[in-house]
Amino acid sequence: DTAVSQTPKYLVTQMGNDKSIKCEQNLGHDTMYWYKQDSKKFLKIMFSYNNKELIINETVPNRFSPKSPDKAHLNLHINSLELGDSAVYFCASSQHKGTQYFGPGTRLLVL
Amino acid sequence: AQKITQTQPGMFVQEKEAVTLDCTYDTSDPSYGLFWYKQPSSGEMIFLIYQGSYDQQNATEGRYSLNFQKARKSANLVISASQLGDSAMYFCAMRGLNAGGTSYGKLTFGQGTILTVHP
Numbered sequence: 001d002t003a004v005s006q007t008p009k010y011l012v013t014q015m016g017n018d019k020s021i022k023c024e025q026n027l028g029h030d031t032m033y034w035y036k037q038d039s040k041k042f043l044k045i046m047f048s049y050n051n052k053e054l055i056i057n058e059t060v061p062n063r064f065s066p067k068s069p070d071k072a073h074l075n076l077h078i079n080s081l082e083l084g085d086s087a088v089y090f091c092a093s094s095q096h097k098g099t100q101y102f103g104p105g106t107r108l109l110v111l
Numbered sequence: 112a113q114k115i116t117q118t119q120p121g122m123f124v125q126e127k128e129a130v131t132l133d134c135t136y137d138t139s140d141p142s143y144g145l146f147w148y149k150q151p152s153s154g155e156m157i158f159l160i161y162q163g164s165y166d167q168q169n170a171t172e173g174r175y176s177l178n179f180q181k182a183r184k185s186a187n188l189v190i191s192a193s194q195l196g197d198s199a200m201y202f203c204a205m206r207g208l209n210a211g212g213t214s215y216g217k218l219t220f221g222q223g224t225i226l227t228v229h230p
Contacts, residue, residue, distance in 0.1 A: 031216070041200060042223075055216060056217050099158055099161055100158070102155065105155065107154070
């Protein structure tokens with residue numbers, strides 16, 4: 001009965017590879033988000049989708065491409081991974097402008 | 112632009128005592144929401160409490176209360192009767208509530224405060 005789930009929980013990969021992180025929410029929310037938490041624990045918004053439409057796109061490299069096949073899913077694809085991409089990526093969801101609920105996070109380590 | 116400042120990198124409290132975690136904010140949005148999240152060592156982000164900028168009363172959720180002082184732009188979290196399980200990093204965050212505003216939809220986080228509860 002997990003509300004916001006992410007897969008995988010851990011991701012270790014080589015520089016230059018392409019990887020995807022998946023997110024699903026069963027809360028019936030209409031808005032989903034991706035946040036990045038860096039090594040200093042600072043959290044920053046990357047993207048937001050409302051009803052499958054991109055509404056927030058912060059200054060994120062083009063190598064990051066979100067995709068929302070439906071309201072319950074928001075995936076994040078990263079091309080040509082770099083060392084600086086190592087971080088924890090959190091998916092979150094909310095009903096419109098309500099409280100955002102976070103997934104467990106995906107710990108990405110680029111070697 | 113929004114800014115959240117948490118000036119306490121770390122706080123210590125004795126079990127069963129109360130503790131206040133500071134948060135100040137800056138925004139040009141006329142309407143906004145303030146949030147506190149807890150991140151234990153296991154890494155998940157847990158929502159604790161919410162305060163709307165136009166709410167007349169300070170928010171409370173069990174042992175958590177939010178001391179909202181709009182004129183001072185502060186939204187401090189008060190945890191009463193601290194428990195060992197309260198040891199975690201705590202984040203203050205805000206978002207604009209007006210559609211079309213630059214801060215609409217996205218949470219802006221502070222740097223976090225690590226709380227350690229001693230037995």
